[in-house]
Amino acid sequence: MSIELSVVMPCLNEAETLATCIKKAKGFLDQNNIIGEVVIADNGSTDGSQEIANSLNARVISVQEKGYGSALRGGISAAKGKYVMMGDADDSYDFSNMMPYLKKLREGYDLVMGNRFKGGIEKGAMPFLHKYLGNPVLSFLGRLFFKSKIGDFHCGLRGFSKEAYNKMKLKTTGMEFASEMIVSASLKKMKIAEVPTTLSKDGRSRPPHLNTWRDGWRHLRFLVLFSPNWLFLYPSILFCLVGFITSALLISGPVEVGNLTFDVHTLLFSTALFLVGFQFLLFYGLTKVYTIENELLPKPKNYNSLFKIFNLEKGLVCGLILLLIGLLLSIWAYTNWQSLNFGDINNHNTFRIVIVAVTTILLGVQVILFSLFFSILGLKK
Template sequence: MKPELSVVMPCLNEAETLAVCIQKAQGFFEREQVKGEVVIADNGSTDGSQKIARDLGARVVNVPEKGYGNALIGGIKAAEGTYCMMGDADDSYDFSNMMPYLEKLREGYDLVMGNRFKGGIKKGAMPFLHRYLGNPVLSFIGRLFFNSPIGDFHCGLRGFSKEAFYKMDLKTTGMEFASEMIVSSSLKNLKIAEVPTILSPDGRSRPPHLNTWRDGWRHLRFLLLYSPQWLFLIPGLFLMILGGVVSIALLTGPITIGNTTFDVHTLLFAAGFLLIGFQFVLFYGLTKVFTVENGLLPKSNKYDRLFKSITMEKGLIVGAILVFIGVGLSLYAYSNWQELNYGDITNNSILRKVVPAITSGLLGVQIILFSLFFSILGLKK
């Protein structure tokens, strides 16, 4: 008979704790009368882990491609159960207490996450930096960027339906696989639940495979790259608004606040903020098209409206108008300079024409180039 639940454990030299993890899972199957299997996704163990697993009746799947994500993807694809539970084989998670997960899966949830902060973290189970900095910060960013309800993004014990796993279409090969599973589920509107779980100290005598700074950066990098809105659009709009407001305020003349006077030099910096912010916004548009057309992010109605409202022709027209405005202001500034017989410019009024002229011209060229490249990226559409 087809098993209802497959417990998938990634394995790389876990001989010390593998047996107790397998026995706990098998004990759960027997006690709760669940038709289940244990799948060991071996990533090249050299300590006899494969023999331990086979002797205990677990199924071993050899995954030659290195990486936490690769191991799990290989094991999950080989699993035969309707539902899958994944968890580390270091005895830090209790495989004998999986019923809360299975009950949620039976209710129709696509992904069921454990929450160690609600269930309890035993003394020595989680390093100080992970508990009070890494996990809370990365989980907060994940909730903010992707509107996810999950409070513990990196809990290693989680369950999901096999059908939902294929909908997630996961691609990462390292530790960031854990974040991608939640992000993909959130973006694709899968049903997500969370249950308390207890984290115990690692039962191995050797150091864990997890590297605090390297893998923490990989998780953060993934969250940023999968959210072009927070990576490009929001910072870009902030810089554009700041630069635009300050530029408009300084075009009419200097502004004095206290003992400090802001003049054309501040105007130059403000124009720079405006241009940099606009560049960020353009990158958001290009990144959005690339990620959607290559299947990295789901397509939405907002995306379709983007293509209807932003066309190459409109962009070329707007860009050309801004270039002409820049050229016109430049000629006007040149005529003022001519009146000075091309001498030293001591009057800041000329610079108040030069800075907007250059800014307008650069914005126009950027829009023209963006329109052309935007259309090239969207040729598939």
């Protein structure tokens, strides 16, 4: 008979608690008449964890590549069940109470997350920084960046269908694997549910594998890098608008606000801000193409048409036009300087022309380089 549920546990020297977790998982399967299996994804244990798992008739999968994500990927890939439950083997999650997850999976949900804040966290089970800073902040950013409604992004006990997992195409190897799963499911518009779950104190006598600052940074880095809108697009819009509006006001002459006078020096900074914003915009485009071409982000419906709208030839023409305008403005500024017999320039209008000329030249160079790299990334098209 086909296996309905595979319970996958990553394992790295979990001899103290592994037997308890396996017994709870097997007891759940037996009590609810569920055809299932327990898969231990061993990541190089040296404390006899493999022997414990074998003695309890769990299936041991040896995963050579180090890392939490690597272990889980190896174990999930080897799982034979239609559905998969994953959870840590430190006895902090209750493997005897997985029915709320399974019910949601049977209803057709692709991913079912546990929420420890709704189910209950035993005193001392979660460090203060994790409970009140790390988890809430990272979960908020995940909801903001990816329009997800998940309240606990990092709950280790979660269930999903094997079919949905294969569509996620997860790639990370470390603790950020937990975030990648939710991000991928959200971006692919999968059906996600959340159920309350409990968190108990770690049953091990040794410190946990999780490193607060290192792994917290890995989660944050992953969320930011997988959200080019927040990393590049939105800052670029802000910088370009502020830089362009300020520059437009100052090109015609100084602007006085109370006792303050904003002149060419401010114009220099505002054009620099505009250039930085434009650079952010170009990086947004390059990042978007790279992530889509490498199947890190889903492909939008109008993706292929972008290569017809933006191509190398059009980019080169636009860049050359900007360079020509900058060159003409430079010649104009040169003639003004020549009229002064190449002496000291005290005329701020000449400085304005020079600033605009340099800005336009730099824009032209950026557009040309972007077009070349954009075309390289899209060679498949």
